[in-house]
Each structure stands twice: as C-alpha cells, then as structure tokens.
Amino acid sequence: MSSRKPNALEMHVPAPRARPGDKPDFSGWSLPEPGATPRPDVDASAGEMRDYAYGLVRVLDMEGNALGPWAPHLPPENLRRGLKTMLLTRAFDERMHRAQRQGKTSFYMQCFGEEAVSVAQAMALHPDDMCFPSYRQQGVLITRDYPLIDMMHQIYSNAKDPMKGRQLPVMYSSKKDGFFSVSGNLATQVPQAVGWALASAYSGDVRIASTWLGEGSTAEGDFHAGMTFASVYRAPVLINVVNNQWAISSFQGIAGGENTTFAARAVGYGIPPLRVDGNDFLAVYAVTQWAAERARSNLGPTLIEHFTYRAGPHSTSDDPARYRPADEARAWPLGDPVERLKQHLITLGEWSEEQHRTAQEAAVETVRTAGREAEKVGVLGVEGAHTRGSMFEDVYSEMPWHLKQQRDELGA
Amino acid sequence: MSSRKPNALEMHVPAPRARPGDKPDFSGWSLPEPGATPRPDVDASAGEMRDYAYGLVRVLDMEGNALGPWAPHLPPENLRRGLKTMLLTRAFDERMHRAQRQGKTSFYMQCFGEEAVSVAQAMALHPDDMCFPSYRQQGVLITRDYPLIDMMHQIYSNAKDPMKGRQLPVMYSSKKDGFFSVSGNLATQVPQAVGWALASAYSGDVRIASTWLGEGSTAEGDFHAGMTFASVYRAPVLINVVNNQWAISSFQGIAGGENTTFAARAVGYGIPPLRVDGNDFLAVYAVTQWAAERARSNLGPTLIEHFTYRAGPHSTSDDPARYRPADEARAWPLGDPVERLKQHLITLGEWSEEQHRTAQEAAVETVRTAGREAEKVGVLGVEGAHTRGSMFEDVYSEMPWHLKQQRDELGA
Amino acid sequence: MPSMTMIQALNSALDTMMSRDPNVLTFGEDVGYFGGVFRVTEHLQEKYGAKRCFDAPINETGIAGAAIGMAVYGLRPVIEIQFADYMYPAYDQLVSEAARIRYRSAADYTVPLTVRMPYGGGIYGGQTHSQSPEALFTHVAGLKTVIPSTPYDAKGLLISAIEDDDPVIFLEPKRVYNGPFDGRRDRPVQPWSKHAASEVPDGYYKIPLGKANIVRAGADCTVLAYGTMVHVALAAAEDAGIDAEVIDLRTLVPLDIETIVQSVAKTGRCVIVHEATRTSGFGAELSALVQEHCFYKLEAPIQRVTGFDTPYPHALEWDYFPTPPRIIKAMRRVMEG
Amino acid sequence: MPSMTMIQALNSALDTMMSRDPNVLTFGEDVGYFGGVFRVTEHLQEKYGAKRCFDAPINETGIAGAAIGMAVYGLRPVIEIQFADYMYPAYDQLVSEAARIRYRSAADYTVPLTVRMPYGGGIYGGQTHSQSPEALFTHVAGLKTVIPSTPYDAKGLLISAIEDDDPVIFLEPKRVYNGPFDGRRDRPVQPWSKHAASEVPDGYYKIPLGKANIVRAGADCTVLAYGTMVHVALAAAEDAGIDAEVIDLRTLVPLDIETIVQSVAKTGRCVIVHEATRTSGFGAELSALVQEHCFYKLEAPIQRVTGFDTPYPHALEWDYFPTPPRIIKAMRRVMEG
Numbered sequence A, B: 001m002s003s004r005k006p007n008a009l010e011m012h013v014p015a016p017r018a019r020p021g022d023k024p025d026f027s028g029w030s031l032p033e034p035g036a037t038p039r040p041d042v043d044a045s046a047g048e049m050r051d052y053a054y055g056l057v058r059v060l061d062m063e064g065n066a067l068g069p070w071a072p073h074l075p076p077e078n079l080r081r082g083l084k085t086m087l088l089t090r091a092f093d094e095r096m097h098r099a100q101r102q103g104k105t106s107f108y109m110q111c112f113g114e115e116a117v118s119v120a121q122a123m124a125l126h127p128d129d130m131c132f133p134s135y136r137q138q139g140v141l142i143t144r145d146y147p148l149i150d151m152m153h154q155i156y157s158n159a160k161d162p163m164k165g166r167q168l169p170v171m172y173s174s175k176k177d178g179f180f181s182v183s184g185n186l187a188t189q190v191p192q193a194v195g196w197a198l199a200s201a202y203s204g205d206v207r208i209a210s211t212w213l214g215e216g217s218t219a220e221g222d223f224h225a226g227m228t229f230a231s232v233y234r235a236p237v238l239i240n241v242v243n244n245q246w247a248i249s250s251f252q253g254i255a256g257g258e259n260t261t262f263a264a265r266a267v268g269y270g271i272p273p274l275r276v277d278g279n280d281f282l283a284v285y286a287v288t289q290w291a292a293e294r295a296r297s298n299l300g301p302t303l304i305e306h307f308t309y310r311a312g313p314h315s316t317s318d319d320p321a322r323y324r325p326a327d328e329a330r331a332w333p334l335g336d337p338v339e340r341l342k343q344h345l346i347t348l349g350e351w352s353e354e355q356h357r358t359a360q361e362a363a364v365e366t367v368r369t370a371g372r373e374a375e376k377v378g379v380l381g382v383e384g385a386h387t388r389g390s391m392f393e394d395v396y397s398e399m400p401w402h403l404k405q406q407r408d409e410l411g412a
Numbered sequence C, D: 001m002p003s004m005t006m007i008q009a010l011n012s013a014l015d016t017m018m019s020r021d022p023n024v025l026t027f028g029e030d031v032g033y034f035g036g037v038f039r040v041t042e043h044l045q046e047k048y049g050a051k052r053c054f055d056a057p058i059n060e061t062g063i064a065g066a067a068i069g070m071a072v073y074g075l076r077p078v079i080e081i082q083f084a085d086y087m088y089p090a091y092d093q094l095v096s097e098a099a100r101i102r103y104r105s106a107a108d109y110t111v112p113l114t115v116r117m118p119y120g121g122g123i124y125g126g127q128t129h130s131q132s133p134e135a136l137f138t139h140v141a142g143l144k145t146v147i148p149s150t151p152y153d154a155k156g157l158l159i160s161a162i163e164d165d166d167p168v169i170f171l172e173p174k175r176v177y178n179g180p181f182d183g184r185r186d187r188p189v190q191p192w193s194k195h196a197a198s199e200v201p202d203g204y205y206k207i208p209l210g211k212a213n214i215v216r217a218g219a220d221c222t223v224l225a226y227g228t229m230v231h232v233a234l235a236a237a238e239d240a241g242i243d244a245e246v247i248d249l250r251t252l253v254p255l256d257i258e259t260i261v262q263s264v265a266k267t268g269r270c271v272i273v274h275e276a277t278r279t280s281g282f283g284a285e286l287s288a289l290v291q292e293h294c295f296y297k298l299e300a301p302i303q304r305v306t307g308f309d310t311p312y313p314h315a316l317e318w319d320y321f322p323t324p325p326r327i328i329k330a331m332r333r334v335m336e337g
C-alpha cells in the first residue's frame, strides 16, 4: 500500500459533514420552498413523475401557513386531532423511554421528531387499510385508538401482554387494527406488504396496504424484492421510506444517500416517487392521500420518502452523542412536526398556547394513568406473568409431541 | 371472487405481446437512430446521465455504417479480430450444444445472438481486468484466448477438466485469465465483483472489475446489494445487465421491464446508466471504454444495459417453442451481432463475403479440432476420469478427519 | 383409478385444491404460462387464469415474502422454488418470518403457506441442482417439513400441506418425479405406471402430516429413509436379502416418533439413509432420537448412510449418491454390530 | 499480562492482525466510526483509517458478497454481522458461494474470510437478538465453525480464523462478552478480571482450529459444551458435585473427535449442552458421533440439554436458557442411566 502506482485506484468511504464536537451542517441539502411543488394528477405516469424524486413536497412554511396545491384543506377538528395524537405519541414515548431507564423493561424505541410520518399517514388512510410498520410506527397504533395500556402491557411483557411476553418491547401486533406484527428483522415487511396488497387485489377487496422502513433499511434485499413485486404486479401499496438520516450510528450516506435521494430508488422500478417534508403534517397527509387514491384506482404503488430527522437515540441501547453533534436535532432546518402543526393551527386561529399546554398535560396525564394501571399488572421480570408452558404454545396450530415432551421436561 | 365490490381492486399480471402462434411484435420498443445519442464526458455526474437510461446508444446502422460520437474508430484488424472471435464463439456453441444432444455431456448453454456483449466488452477492457460473468459469457474467455479445448474438458467433466469434474458444464473458472468461477446461483457474482473492485481500490491497484447478469437476474437481492455497495463506495466496476428479453420462459416484463428499462435501475442508486444496442459490436465496445475510463478515474461504477435478444433456447433443457413465437428471433429489429459487424467491415472495404466464409470455416475447423482432441480425453460418464477420492479434495485447504473418514468409507 | 407420475400427482393436487378453494393460488419462476420447469403447474394458468397461477420475478425473497403477505391476508398460496438449491435467498423470510409470525403475534396472524421445492441429486445437476437442504428446515421451530416418496403420497401430502394452517416446506424428490428410481443404475428405471403407489384418485384425499409409512415390514433391522432414498433402501434390502423394516418418514417435522421407536424396539438395529451432507444432516437428529428412545434396545451402533460432506460433484455424483451397495454395507455392519 | 474482557480480547485480535497484515480489513453495520454496537471494533477506524475499518450499508448479502470478492482478490476481510439473527440474508453468499468457491474452482480461487457474529441469549433480546444458528453452518461443507468461551481463546481463535485460508464462521457468545456468566442468576456475575482466561497477551498468538479444551477433568461423565454453555456446564458440575469432565469444543467443524471419544470412552456417559433449538441442533450431530464412536462404552443414553424448539421468548428467557439445574438434571439422569 505504500508505493502507489500512477493512476492507482482509490477507495471512497462516505463520511457525514459533522461528528461530535463539530458544528451541525445541513448546508448540503437544497430544500424547495413550501407550496412550490406542483401536484400531479393521480394517474400521472411514473415517467412524468421522476423529478419528484429530487424535490420535496412542502405545505407548511415555518410561520405556520399552508401553501400551494398540496395543501389538504383539512377541517380544524382533524388538525387538532392530528396534533393531539402526536402529543400523545410523544408523551407515550417519553414515559416508556423513562420506564426502560428505570429498569421496568429491557428496551424501548421512540419516534421522537418523526411523529407526523405515522400519525398523518394513518389519518389519511382508511381505518381498515393494512399497515406493515417498522418498529417506529407506534403513531399508527395510537392514531387507530389502540389502547395505550395494551401497548404498555406489551412493553412490560406482563400478564396482560397480548403477545404473551414473547416479543421484544415495541414489537406490537393488532390484526383488528390492521397493524401487522412488527419484526426485528429489517425490511422483511416490505415484500409482505406487497403480497398482502396483491392478495387484496386478487380478492377484489378495496383495502390497500402501506409499509414503512428506515432509509438504512432500504439497503436490504427485501426492499428490492418488495419494489420489484410491487412494480411488476402494480400492487396497491404505499412504500414509505422514513429518511431520518441515521441508522443507529451510520449516517444516510452509508445507505446510499450521498449520490441521490431515497425517493429516487422508485425511479429505477418505474414506480412514482414522492419526496416529502416528513416534519410537515399536512404534506405527509397530502402525499398519502395522493398515493392512496392512486392505489385504490388500480394505478399501482407509490414510494414516499419522508425526509425527517431522528431527534432521539436509535433506541434505549444507543447513545448518539458518540457519533453526531449533540445539537444536530435542533439545527435541523425543517423543525419539529408538533411545533409546526401547532403553529399552523395558531395561525389559523384554531389553537392557542394555552390550549396547547392543556392538551400536552392531558396527553401526559392519559399516559400516566395508563402507565400506572399497566405497572399494577406488572413490569418485565415479575415471576409468573406467563406460565412456563405458554412458551410452547403457538409455535404450531397444534402442539406436536416433541414440544409437549419439552414442556414436560421443563416441568411446565 | 364472484360478486365484485364497486371500486374493487384488480391484480395485474404482465404478459408478453406474442405467444406461440402469434406474430412476433416488437412495436412496443422505441429505438433511437444510430449515431443520435450524444457521448457525455466520462466525468459527467450521474444526475446528468439519467436520460441515458431511456435511450439506446447505437453506432452501427443496418447498412453497416458507424455513426455518431460513440463510434470507437477501431483499426480494421481489431474489428476483424472481434468478428472472428464472435464466429469462434458461435461455432463453439454450436458444437457443444450438439455434443449435449449426442449425450456427451449433461447440459449446455449457448450465447447465440449475444456474442457482442461479451466479446466487444472483453476487447475493450484491459486483459487483466477482472470479470465476474454469468453463465453466458463464454465470449470473454474466448476473447482472452483461453484454450477452447480446456473449455471442452470442463464441459465433458473429463480427466483434463480444470474443475476436476465437480462443476456443471459451462461453469468455467480461470484466475490467470481474470475470469471468476461461474456460479449456478443467479446474481451472487454482482456484490462479489463490487467487493473485488473495492479490494483493488483499497490496494491502490489499477485493475477494475466487470460483471454480467441477465435482466431476469436483476430481480435478485444480490443485484441490489451490488448496486448499493458500488454506489456507496464508488467501486471501480462495470455492472452489465444483459437484457436478452427472456429468463427461461419469462419475458422481461416479469423482471420489471414493463414499466421502465433495466438501465433505469441505476438511476435509483445515483449510478450512471448506459443503455446500449447489445447487438452492435461498436456500441458495446464504446460504452465499455467510456465506463472503464470512468472507473479507472475513480469516478465509480456504471450500469450498462445491453439490449439484445436470446436467439437460442435458455439451455439444452429448454424448448422456447413452448412459450414464444418460433420466429421471434428473426423478427428482432436489431438483427444479429455477427451479421452487423460483418456488414460494417464489408462497408469499410475491409472484409468480403469470401473472407467471411473462410473465417467461418476456420472457426468451425478450430472447434472441430479441439473437439476431437477433447473427446479423445473423454466425455461425461466415462468411468475413472476422476478418482473417487478427488471428490473430497478442495473442500478445505487441508482435508479434515471427517472427510478422510468418509473417503475411506467410500473405499476411495 | 388413473396412474400418475409424481409430477402428475402433484399437478392433480394443485388442480384439486384450486378448484375447491378460491383462496388457493400458485406462483414461482416459470410457473405460469410455461407450467414450471418440471411441469408441475402445467395447464393451471390455462384453467384458472393468470391471477391464480403466474410467473414470478427471479427473487426468492420476494416470492416467499409476497406469499407470506398473501397468507396473512387469508389466502393459501403455494409457491414453487425452482430448485431447493435456490431457496437460500428465501431463507430469511421462511425462518425469521413465516416460521415465527404465529408465535410472535400470539396467533393474531398465521401463515398457511406451502413452499414446494424439488430437491436431491442423481440427475447430473451438479452442486446447484442437487442439494437436499431438509435439515436447514427441521432445525427451525414453526416450520413443518414434508417429503413424499410416491405419487399417491405426493398428492395426499400436498393437499394436507395446503390445508395446514402453518407454513409447510414441501420437498419433492425430483429423481423420482418420473419413476421410482432405486439407485440401481445397472437396471432400467421402471415407470411409475408399474408401481402400485402410482394409482392416484382424481379427487380430494389427504395423507395426514406427521405419520410415517412402513413400506416394508421386517424383523432384522430398521431403515429410516424419505424421498428418493425410500426406493433405494427397498432395493438394498431386496438385494441384501436382509429382512429390513423400511420406514418412509414422509414428514420430518413433526416426526412420527412412535412408529420409529416401535420398529427399533423390535429390531434393535437402525440404519438411517439420506442424501444430504452428513454432518448436522437430519440423520443426526434421527440418530440422537433413536438412541434417546431406544438406548436399551439397541444391539449395534446406529449407522448413517448419507451424502458426503462435500458439495455435490457433477461427474462423481454416483459416488456421492447413497447407492444400494453403500446401504447394504451399513445393513451388514449393523447386523454384525 | 493485561486482563481483558472478551470484547477487548477480540478487539486486540483485530488490532494485532491489522497491524501485522495490510490485507486485513474489517467492516459491517456500525463497525466504523462507532466501533460496533458491542464495541469490538472500537478505535480501529481511528488507528487504521476509514478504509480499513468502516460502516456498511444494512445489507448482509452485500457485506458477505463484497467480502467474498475482496477475499478472492487476496485480502483477508473480517466482517461483522451485527447479531447472528441477522445472518440469514447473508446465508446464500456464505453457503452457496464462500463455502464452495475453493471446491468448484478446484482451488483456483479461495476465500480467506472471517465472519464474526454475536450469538446467544440471556440478554433479554427476544427472538431476534438471541439465536444460536451454529447448526446452520456445521451442515455446510466448506465452512469452519468456531465458538470461543473465554477472552484468551477468543483472541487466539480469532487470529487463527483470520489466518485460515478458508471461510470461518466465528460465533461470539455475547452473554459472556463482559463476564463469565454461568447461568446462576442468584449470584453476582464475576468480571472477567477474576478469571484466569482473561489474561491475554498483547501481541500475536494462536489457538489452533479443531482442538477442543478439557476445561475440567473428571471421571463420572463427559459434558460437551461451547461458548456460554461452557461456563454454565462448569457451574452445574460444581453445584451437582458430580465429577464431570467438561469439554469446551471451541471448534465445531472440524471437530476434535479424538478428545471427545477419549473422554467418553473413559466416562461412559455423555451430556451435550447447547442453547440452540434442539431438533437438528449441533447436539444431534454430537450425539450421533458419540454413539457411532463409543457405542460399546456407553452406559446410559446420551442426554441433550438445549434450547427448546420454539423461538426465543423475551420474558420467559430464563426458562428457555439451559440453566445449571437443567444440566444437573441431565447429569443425574445420565449417571443413573
């Protein structure tokens, strides 16, 4: 390696603009103006839509005005509902993150700063559309009024855990709410969502599917599988790439974001891309509506890149101060989704600081009440929450002899 | 499924324009004029090159003229060498295909109609650039003067088979010729080629890598893995997608070619795409030169879609008459690579029908001579070509006890 | 009753189920218009339309993943992996997903999926068309693994697999697709039509998963086999003149332990035959189970006759393949033991 | 001699090899700047630069595939799969490619690749952070499978793996990364610093692949274990007051059969312990081999103490984990047998 040849090749390893100790630097991103992006017809061809991969659908400006053709013109009640749901999600995250710190469970993952991505989309979808989330879409469950306390039971693996203590915290599942069992393996849900959507089309159903994955996870082969199948069979599915710029400690350049956007992946498959300000509730709502209508009209899939920022640590096992500037989240030019929707409602004259404080307190209180109830049922590690024998159930529809034997062996 | 809901979803399954009994129909393809596509600088950004994914680099017109900025202006000797190598490849294929029919081996795969894809590229690369082929790049080996007889030994699994009878026919390997061991598993070579290219860059070497896969194989996750790694680390690699329009019995729409091109996949990764008439020797040569120069200049990977047509059956196990019109190959508007290069040389005044006939006969004779020699050594099924004990060698660098025991058990 | 090859019996199973249940559909590489490279899905697209029998992109992850999504929706997809050798890209979806969705969701979601794949060698297929990866599935909790050995069993077991509410790995011994090849290459292969188990009812019937079949009763030793090796084991018993009891396992997981234990308790001797590589092959599990259940009855060490711990070699495949002479040697050893 | 945890010892092995051989490089998810989620590659990027220790896209196929290409070029890549549970997407590249390239090319190409992956449970990691997939590798001809149990072994074995000319699967028992946890949750876990095998030379040394280690000599019964289970087996022997001979296999393939056979020939009794699911686990192979080699010496059925045939359950993991009481029960059974 010492005596380099003339014309020697060189290896390139991407690096982020700022590391701990550096000033946060987002100057590399060009951010189109709010309201500036045209809204195509839902039957636009994928070819006509290529440029959307390199733009950014924005509705809300930083003063709280909704601008341009993507503005969804939602009634204020809906906006307030969206805001309250995001507040509830955030309050839930805060408490459960703390609960893990207090040793009440093994693990937790917040969606801090990314609440709009799930909440706005869940509001824009029909309640019986099927969601194939990653681990950061608690907002979907909360929007669909899944009981917070049941989420907590799951997180605590306690006696009322609907998953019977089998799953890592946050790996929820609720069929009746159209929320697929969360997997610990990244991106596996993408081809599954496509398959579900195809099954719906096969059956002449009207329900569509939606799936989420992180920008880091787009590198997985399952993403390619999902995109290919969605494209070939024109599956009625929304594929949401949540680009929160970090995958644990790896910046989005390591996932392939240095040379292009993640929305651009769609171009390669002839799937229409939409790139959206993920911290803009209205924009997320609007692009979801567009893509859902397209899917419902048998026009096939849409890939949506939600450009956002992971304001918290990856999980309770992570310490972002080790790999990025501590104040990077605050420096993110697209702000915070809660603050921005709040500002919009205030600008509309439909909300006030006072109402916000009250709503915030109400959210915290709702979470606190649920939390206390859940903790009464139990937290992780309480003996006897689940019978040892329950471990052998649901491996198969009927328990085969070898599992019975193993159960007996355990004295369960 | 009988009583469909209003607005019911519908499933889409792509189908080719023509099936057996139908008239071949290539009217769906727009084919730009020869010479019409501009040649960008090798340091053009991937963004500037997006449109190349939807065009087609063509140099030769159907009258044998080389047109436009991509014309590589090769000396006539080189053109003649290319033509003769393609003739040799074709003659080799014919004989080995027949040999399989005669029961001399188990299996064979021709590259009939796709000779330029390998031969022109191998001529444009440096001889020590590393190739990671699929099973249809025998043209690379032949261009690099690998002995035909050794290829035959491999195909016959005879006593002189360099692969010691272990591999299916056509799964060649030759390190000294920069030809990687062909795998039976589709697309696995793509991330390997990228890794090799990165190793070359890591080592300050000057050699670049090139890999080939079929359009059907682009659906595999390994293609996505290779593209992602190539993009992220700017690997000095050429990724060649040979779009011969068929993957066994599946037309290219099943691989995702209904909504876009295969070159377009590159756009999603921020990799420059080039789409080339794969039956145009000069065009393949020219795009290879461009991409190789780019790679050598540390500007990273290029994806090249070679648009061609698989004129023969998929393999000796296949009968294309069952799934496509018998005369589809003849109807392919971009003709035959051998005929077209021949015509070009004739137009240049550097070749004649007579010379062609002679060259063709010489190719057949060369193959015949090699074939006879190889058959003297043995064909598949001749007992004792390899000792039974040889089966246990090369599993590991040293044979562990359990393999020795198994060898003894076999009495070998 | 019609006489069918194993291919035809499998085709008939699919046909039967597709006509009975609109939720049954099938797809895979070359499965649609062409009817599959082994013709198992022939005419199904014609009969049921392209939406119920179709070609898939060459992406086994996607084939498995999409099928899981369909199964979760409520369909009963049957997918074909063109060769078992190409299942590895689907392995994560099968192991981490299909196998565990019932468990991890506490039965909120289930995956009634059937994964068909031709396996095994003896066809000059080389190392990527000859593998027997059954042990890679038997190790995985939540999967069932089924391997038929005759047309009759193939149809009955495939129908059971499709109706099963859990994911079933259905491995098809391609060497006996068209005739009950018994490893004696010196004799002509009989067509299925001469074999009793080629009589296959046209309509619906099932063979339960988890039940083995004693294909030859005997007193001297027990031979455990499945798929192609059942026929090879039978030939070996015949040639050796040893009164072997040959058990066709039919289902590897859940295993019919009772039938095995009863037999070994009686014979005191056991030979296990499979084509997969030996180390950590399913034979290891069988050997462990037999000695756990029958330790005090065993008169001799259990013998394994298997593929060797090498890739499947193209030209030397008849040395790799467990032929009757190798099985006979093991039978003799176990009788002497 | 410095006292190291297993993490530090692994880091030291990488550091030693990277400083000795410019062809050694390492990459994987979060391996670069951050130093790995378990900190095994800490400071290596700082010391050797981003080209020798770097982050990879989240694509295990690509990590393995690119590493194979690098190894084919002539480098000696060491890749990290963040958790063994996430190796499935890399499985095809490891099984169909890395394992077979030497064989299929008749040694024209070789793959000196090391694949590190933390495995095993007992960390409340749930089913996707706790698996023990060793049997999925031991079944594959062409791969070596290594599992250390102490810091000293970890460094010596990892250096051997890196210098080995074949692909080596290097499974790291994450439960003992930071201390020799022995399954006795009622007692405080000792730090490695109190354990003799935490004394790790700073420089270069090797422990040969394929050699087991008798970690406790004994006469009553033989216990075969590896990784975390070595410590649990030792605790069980101590608590039970049974004079067990505990063998740390260290390498599963190629296995040190001699040491095993000698021990069982002496004790006549054998207990096998692993954390992986039982059916088709590596214990099955061990059981089969022991009965093949020691049939006439065995006084009692070989016992397997293993993880159950279920996914690894989050809250019930201490019922799933093979704890000393379960091993003691098996020891008693084997002594009574």
Ligand SMILES: Cc1ncc(C[n+]2csc(CCOP(=O)(O)OP(=O)(O)O)c2C)c(N)n1
Binding pocket: A136, A184, A185, A186, A213, A214, A215, A216, A217, A218, A242, A244, A246, A247, A248, A310, A314, D029, D058, D082, D086, D089
């Ligand atoms: C197949 C697989 N590989 C690796 C991991 C470990 N892992 C868990 S989360 C994560 C980062 C994911 O980043 P991204 O997709 O961007 O999602 P985000 O956490 O930012 O929401 C990694 C590498 C995993 N869970 N599954």
Ligand SMILES: Cc1ncc(C[n+]2csc(CCOP(=O)(O)OP(=O)(O)O)c2C)c(N)n1
Binding pocket: B136, B184, B185, B186, B213, B214, B215, B216, B217, B218, B242, B244, B246, B247, B248, B310, B314, C029, C058, C082, C086, C089
């Ligand atoms: C992983 C894997 N899946 C399936 C196959 C079976 N198979 C062999 S060739 C082939 C078609 C490939 O088509 P394409 O990539 O277009 O290449 P072409 O044969 O046209 O050159 C298939 C499905 C395989 N070899 N490997």
Ligand SMILES: [Mg+2]
Binding pocket: A214, A215, A216, A242, A243, A244, A245, A246, A247, A248, A310
């Ligand atoms: Mg992310």
Ligand SMILES: [Mg+2]
Binding pocket: B214, B215, B216, B242, B243, B244, B245, B246, B247, B248, B310
């Ligand atoms: Mg093709």
